[in-house]
Structures are given as C-alpha cells and as structure tokens.
Amino acid sequence: MSSVNAAHSVVEPTPTSKRIAGAIVILYALVTMIPLAWIFLTSIKSPPDSISYPPKIVFSPTLEGYCNLFTTRTRQTPDYIQSLPPPTGTCDEITRSRNMVIAGPSNYWPRFGNSLVIAFGSTFLAVLLGTFAAYGFSRFRVPLADDLLFFILSTRMMPPIAVAIPIYLMYRQFGLSDTALGMILLYTAVNVSLAVWLLKGFIDEIPREYEEAAMIDGYTRLQAFWKVVLPQATTGIAATAIFCLIFAWNEYAFAVLLTSGSAQTAPSFIPTIIGEGGQDWPAVAAGTTIFLMPILVFTIILRKQLLRGITFGAVRK
Amino acid sequence: MAEVILHGIAKTFGDAAAVDDLSLTIKDGEFVVLLGPTGAGKTTTLRLIAGLERPDKGRVTIAGADVGRQSPAERDIAFVFQQYSLYPHLSVYDNLAFPLRSPARRLSSDEVDHRVREVARMVRIDHKLENRSTRLSGGEMQRVAIGRALVRRPAIYLMDEPLSSLDAKLRAELRLELKRIQKDLNSTLLYVTHDQVEAMTMADRIGILSEGRLIQVGTPREIYADPANLHVAARLGQPHINLLPVDLLPGASAPTGARTVGARTEHLEIATAGAANAEVDWIEHLGDQNHLHIRVEGHKIVTLADPYLSVKPGDRVSLTLKQPLYFGTDGERLR
Numbered sequence: 158m159s160s161v162n163a164a165h166s167v168v169e170p171t172p173t174s175k176r177i178a179g180a181i182v183i184l185y186a187l188v189t190m191i192p193l194a195w196i197f198l199t200s201i202k203s204p205p206d207s208i209s210y211p212p213k214i215v216f217s218p219t220l221e222g223y224c225n226l227f228t229t230r231t232r233q234t235p236d237y238i239q240s241l242p243p244p245t246g247t248c249d250e251i252t253r254s255r256n257m258v259i260a261g262p263s264n265y266w267p268r269f270g271n272s273l274v275i276a277f278g279s280t281f282l283a284v285l286l287g288t289f290a291a292y293g294f295s296r297f298r299v300p301l302a303d304d305l306l307f308f309i310l311s312t313r314m315m316p317p318i319a320v321a322i323p324i325y326l327m328y329r330q331f332g333l334s335d336t337a338l339g340m341i342l343l344y345t346a347v348n349v350s351l352a353v354w355l356l357k358g359f360i361d362e363i364p365r366e367y368e369e370a371a372m373i374d375g376y377t378r379l380q381a382f383w384k385v386v387l388p389q390a391t392t393g394i395a396a397t398a399i400f401c402l403i404f405a406w407n408e409y410a411f412a413v414l415l416t417s418g419s420a421q422t423a424p425s426f427i428p429t430i431i432g433e434g435g436q437d438w439p440a441v442a443a444g445t446t447i448f449l450m451p452i453l454v455f456t457i458i459l460r461k462q463l464l465r466g467i468t469f470g471a472v473r474k
Numbered sequence: 475m476a477e478v479i480l481h482g483i484a485k486t487f488g489d490a491a492a493v494d495d496l497s498l499t500i501k502d503g504e505f506v507v508l509l510g511p512t513g514a515g516k517t518t519t520l521r522l523i524a525g526l527e528r529p530d531k532g533r534v535t536i537a538g539a540d541v542g543r544q545s546p547a548e549r550d551i552a553f554v555f556q557q558y559s560l561y562p563h564l565s566v567y568d569n570l571a572f573p574l575r576s577p578a579r580r581l582s583s584d585e586v587d588h589r590v591r592e593v594a595r596m597v598r599i600d601h602k603l604e605n606r607s608t609r610l611s612g613g614e615m616q617r618v619a620i621g622r623a624l625v626r627r628p629a630i631y632l633m634d635e636p637l638s639s640l641d642a643k644l645r646a647e648l649r650l651e652l653k654r655i656q657k658d659l660n661s662t663l664l665y666v667t668h669d670q671v672e673a674m675t676m677a678d679r680i681g682i683l684s685e686g687r688l689i690q691v692g693t694p695r696e697i698y699a700d701p702a703n704l705h706v707a708a709r710l711g712q713p714h715i716n717l718l719p720v721d722l723l724p725g726a727s728a729p730t731g732a733r734t735v736g737a738r739t740e741h742l743e744i745a746t747a748g749a750a751n752a753e754v755d756w757i758e759h760l761g762d763q764n765h766l767h768i769r770v771e772g773h774k775i776v777t778l779a780d781p782y783l784s785v786k787p788g789d790r791v792s793l794t795l796k797q798p799l800y801f802g803t804d805g806e807r808l809r
Contacts, residue, residue, distance in 0.1 A: 364558040369526050373546045373553045374622075375576030388563040 222439025281346035287352025359393025395462030476537030483532030546633030559619035725795035750790035
C-alpha cells in the first residue's frame with residue numbers, strides 16, 4: 158500500500174512511537190557497527206598507534222597497514238637505502254622510512270581469490286542442489302520424504318567441526334586436502350541442508366496451479382520449472398544464497414585445518430600476517446576490511462530480496 | 475474443436491472416491507456444465523481430462539483418440555483455474571502469449587502478436603496489455619485467464635469455477651461474455667461450478683454430480699422441470715424446493731409408494747380466501763418479488779410471491795399443490 162491515510166488509525170503507529178522506534182534502531186545499528194569502525198580505523202593507523210593504550214581516537218592516518226598487507230619486506234641498513242634511486246610510490250616511501258625495502262607481493266590477493274572461488278562456487282552448488290531437491294520434496298510424493306528431510310536437517314545438529322578429524326583423514330586419503338575443489342565440496346555439503354529447508358518453504362508457497370497451467374499450455378515439467386517456478390522463487394533463492402555465502406566466506410575452522418598453501422582462504426591467511434615483533438595489527442585490520450567488502454556488495458545488491466526473504470511466511474505476497 | 479468422451483472413469487484419493495464410474499460425452503461445439511457441491515468430484519473430473527491426474531479406471535478420448543498415455547501438453551486442451559490463474563511475474567501481454575510461445579508450438583512473433591491482440595479485444599483487456607498481471611482487478615484477471623485459454627484453439631476448454639472469486643455484478647457480466655464468446659467460436663467447453671445460475675444460463679447441457687457420481691445429464695430445462703431424484707431437484711431453483719410429506723397439503727395425486735412431495739413456487743397456489751390451512755410467518759422483500767415464509771403444521775415452506783399480494787405476517791392463507799414432484803422412499807422420482 159502506498160497511500161498514507163492522514164487520519165490516525167489503531168493499527169498505524171503514531172509519529173512519536175515511530176520516532177522512538179527509529180531512535181532504537183539507529184542506536185542498535187551504531188553499537189553493532191563499532192567493531193567494524195574499529196577494524197577500519199585500525200587499518201589506517203601506524204603500528205604503534207594501533208596498540209597504544211588508551212586507544213587513540215585522533216591520529217594521523219597512514220596507508221602503512223595496506224602496504225604491509227600487500228607486500229613482503231626485507232630490512233636493510235640506512236646506508237643501503239640511501240644509495241637507492243628515489244622511491245616509486247607511497248608504499249615504497251613508507252617502507253623505506255622503516256628502514257625496509259619491498260621484496261615482493263604478499264599472498265593476500267591469491268588467498269582472497271581462493272576465498273572468492275570457494276565461497277561463490279560452494280554457494281552456487283548448494284543453491285542449485287537445494288533448489289532441485291526442495292522442488293522435488295515440495296511437488297512429488299517422495300517415499301519417506303519426512304525422514305529424508307529430517308536426515309538432511311540432522312547434518313546441522315552438531316557443529317560441523319565435530320567431524321573435523323574424519324574429514325581431515327578422508328581428504329588426505331582422496332587428495333582433497335588443500336584443494337579448492339575439496340573446500341567447495343565441504344562447504345556445499347554443510348550448506349545444502351540449509352538450502353533445502355529454506356527453499357522448500359519458499360517453493361511450497363508457490364501454488365502448483367502455475368506449473369500445471371504451464372504444462373497444459375505446452376511446456377514440459379522442466380520448462381515449467383524454469384519459466385514459472387524459478388522466477389517466483391528468486392526471493393527465496395537470493396536469501397538462501399546470502400546465508401550460504403556468508404557461511405562459506407567466513408568459515409575459519411575447516412579452512413585452517415584443511416588448507417595451508419595453494420587453496421588457503423583469506424580467513425586462515427589473515428591471522429598469519431606477522432610484522433616485526435609480533436602481529437602487524439594494521440595489516441590484519443586492512444586485510445579484514447577488504448575481506449568484508451564482497452559480502453557487503455552482495456548483500457546490498459540483493460537487499461530487496463533479502464528483506465522479503467527473511468520475513469517470508471509472515472506476509473503473503 | 476472435437477468431441478470428448480469419458481468412459482467410466484474413476485479416481486480414488488486414499489480411501490475417498492473422488493470420481494466414481496463417470497461416463498459423459500461432450501459433443502463438438504457443446505457447452506456442458508458440471509454442477510455439484512464442494513467435494514462432488516468436479517475439479518477431479520477436469521484434472522483427469524487434462525491429464526493432471528491419472529484415472530484408476532476408465533478411459534478419456536479426445537477426437538476419438540485415447541489420450542491415456544499423453545502428457546497434459548500433448549492433449550490439446552486449455553484449462554482455466556479457479557484461482558492463481560495468471561503468472562504474477564509476467565505482464566498481461568506475456569501471460570496471453572505464454573501458451574503460444576511454448577516449445578510445443580513455436581509460432582512466429584508476428585503470429586503471436588496478432589493472436590494476443592485479437593483475444594485481448596475479445597475479452598476486452600486490450601487497453602491493459604502492458605500492465606503487470608498483479609496490477610489488475612479480480613474481474614480483469616479472470617478475463618485474462620479466460621483469454622489465455624482462448625489464444626489457442628484446443629479440442630476442448632476446461633474451466634474450473636473461473637468466476638467464483640468475483641463479485642455478483644462482475645460474475646453476471648462475464649457469464650454473458652463467456653457464453654457469447656463460446657457461441658462465436660463454436661467451441662467445446664466443459665465448465666464446472668456450484669452456482670446453479672451459471673449452470674442454468676450458460677449450459678447447453680448440465681450434468682449433476684454428487685459424491686463422484688454423475689446423477690443426471692440434460693438440458694437446463696429438463697434438469698429443472700424433470701429432475702431424476704431428490705438430490706437433483708434440490709440443486710436447482712431459488713428459493714430452494716420445499717420437501718413435504720405427501721398428505722400435508724391438498725391437491726396432491728400421489729402415485730403409490732410416494733413419500734415426499736417436492737414443491738417449488740410454480741407448484742403452489744396461494745389464496746387469501748377459502749379454508750385456510752397455513753399461516754404466513756415472515757415476508758422478505760426483494761423488490762421485484764417477495765419471499766414468503768409459510769408455516770403448515772410445523773413444516774416451513776418458502777415460496778415466491780407477487781409483491782402486490784396483500785398478506786402480512788400472521789395472516790391465515792389457503793395453500794394448494796399444483797402438479798408437484800413426487801419422490802419415493804429412496805429419493806428417486808416417481809412419475
């Protein structure tokens with residue numbers, strides 16, 4: 158309904174109660190955003206500022222964290238640094254001021270790429286399998302359907318890490334350790350149960366009559382599924398995809414256990430960033446800030462579907 | 475267009491027989507209405523013809539060919555559902571074009587466009603072709619739904635209470651339009667409803683369904699004037715037919731074995747003069763006519779009366795039967 162009635166109605170909130178509700182939401186949003194702000198601010202602090210106590214609110218920002226995140230550096234004598242040609246960029250300059258020179262790129266971007274491939278790959282697979290399975294459970298008389306659905310759900314009844322050791326041994330046996338394929342399969346397996354259950358709810362809400370009409374109109378079931386069911390399930394698919402993606406993107410425990418080299422994901426790489434004399438906190442914060450971006454973008458793109466998706470069932474159409 | 479024949483079809487869901495040994499011939503170009511209450515098996519019958527359900531027994535033939543093994547797409551039928559009739563993610567135009575763009579047909583886009591616009595004019599929706607289908611009123615939606623069936627020229631149109639979700643005025647309008655279109659196209663149509671007015675006004679023949687069985691088939695006139703049993707008599711007529719003991723009112727000449735008299739308005743004669751045997755209980759004024767509620771020895775009778783008949787609640791009147799319908803103990807009609 159777009160029309161707004163000027164008269165006060167019982168079900169319509171009053172302007173005052175709307176303002177109070179708004180204030181509470183804003184306050185809550187601010188509280189939840191403090192850690193994010195902290196991470197971002199740390200990423201543009203110098204290493205001494207990042208660990209000063211009490212924490213510095215006012216400081217001179219620097220890109221040192223980002224430089225350290227993207228590069229590996231070696232320490233040199235001041236004399237050697239003096240003898241070099243003038244610095245070629247900001248990072249070069251910052252590094253030299255610390256009596257170091259850039260030795261090469263760090264592993265951050267390759268690890269970030271691994272994360273992209275693994276998270277989006279497993280999300281795609283989980284949603285694809287989940288959609289077909291949910292459609293099957295929703296539309297066909299599947300023998301033991303309730304038991305199968307419970308079985309699918311039961312895979313989520315323990316923390317996935319509880320099966321870490323069998324999976325570790327299995328992966329070593331099959332050569333899936335430290336491979337992107339292995340991680341995609343693992344995250345898909347964890348997510349597919351969530352996808353089936355969420356999507357079954359959405360597909361149950363789509364009346365069968367639509368497909369039946371399409372099948373009478375000259376389409377096969379698969380074509381009807383493609384042309385009629387999928388377009389109406391986009392909300393559910395988007396919501397499911399975001400949940401799956403967030404899990405796969407953020408997963409840490411399995412990533413640490415099963416990846417170390419070529420398939421290492423960003424969450425297991427970021428904590429390994431070490432500076433001189435301990436953690437390089439600005440670099441860690443910089444890595445985390447960049448790491449948050451894909452989910453942010455993905456969520457913003459799908460936020461309309463997500464909102465409707467999370468409240469599904471509460472409001473019909 | 476083609477003749478459609480049901481040969482003794484039956485369908486059971488769990489323990490409940492939805493359709494039980496139903497045989498019916500729908501002739502080429504005929505408008506047949508199946509009339510029955512909720513749960514009588516009307517929708518199941520349509521779904522069996524459409525191929526959305528498989529009969530447990532019996533055969534369906536369309537244009538002489540047994541369609542038992544054919545998918546819904548192969549059967550050359552069009553179906554109008556009671557609700558959820560339009561694809562919500564498509565425009566009106568795309569909804570109408572949907573059947574024509576199916577892989578089974580693959581018409582050229584010029585041909586599709588031509589047919590869509592022609593049908594849109596026919597169902598008077600051509601001014602809203604670009605609208606999203608969810609932006610239409612209920613009447614417009616059902617017009618598009620009917621239009622989506624009409625863009626094709628199938629062997630038979632199957633319609634499952636397409637007007638039931640509309641308000642009374644729209645229903646009356648669309649009823650006329652649908653009948654006009656069916657006549658213009660000379661199409662074969664099987665229409666399912668629980669609304670006796672729709673059945674009476676549109677049908678060439680009516681089939682009365684009860685508990686999955688087809689009880690009587692005939693023209694609206696036959697079904698109304700010559701019902702086969704109590705059930706059929708009770709389905710038609712407004713107000714409802716009055717069912718009375720045989721010896722309650724004078725004027726009956728009951729055949730032997732008759733137990734119940736069925737008296738509609740035309741079977742009752744009311745006189746304010748003469749020996750009174752009934753009392754006026756209540757009068758409902760409908761404007762052009764009155765519903766008279768009359769009490770006879772504890773039995774209530776409802777009949778139509780001229781609004782100028784000068785009676786008021788409490789008046790004593792004389793009530794006489796005039797060639798009513800007689801039913802035996804089993805509910806079958808006695809002639």
